[in-house]
Amino acid sequence: MRGKEEPLPLCRLRFTGVLHTWGFALYLASSGKYQDNFLPSGLPFGSPEEALDCACGLYLNDPTAWTAPPSTN
Numbered sequence: 104m105r106g107k108e109e110p111l112p113l114c115r116l117r118f119t120g121v122l123h124t125w126g127f128a129l130y131l132a133s134s135g136k137y138q139d140n141f142l143p144s145g146l147p148f149g150s151p152e153e154a155l156d157c158a159c160g161l162y163l164n165d166p167t168a169w170t171a172p173p174s175t176n
Contacts, residue, residue, distance in 0.1 A: 113129075113158050114128060114157075115128040116151055124150075126147060126148050127148065127157070128140060142157050
């Protein structure tokens with residue numbers, strides 16, 4: 104029987120007071136701490152989706168996670 108699995112730290116979101124704008128910090132396994140960071144847009148804040156795409160892309164070594172899907176217009 105499996106024991107309780109520990110959560111894997113990835114990133115932290117910090118509410119800025121604007122609904123769709125969140126600060127972004129990556130977890131650094133080397134220090135065991137979170138460090139404020141920039142999103143691929145160059146901004147230190149963005150949507151939760153942008154932050155998760157960035158963090159997952161970095162940890163999974165998949166830079167395509169940072170590209171926006173093609174526009175349907």
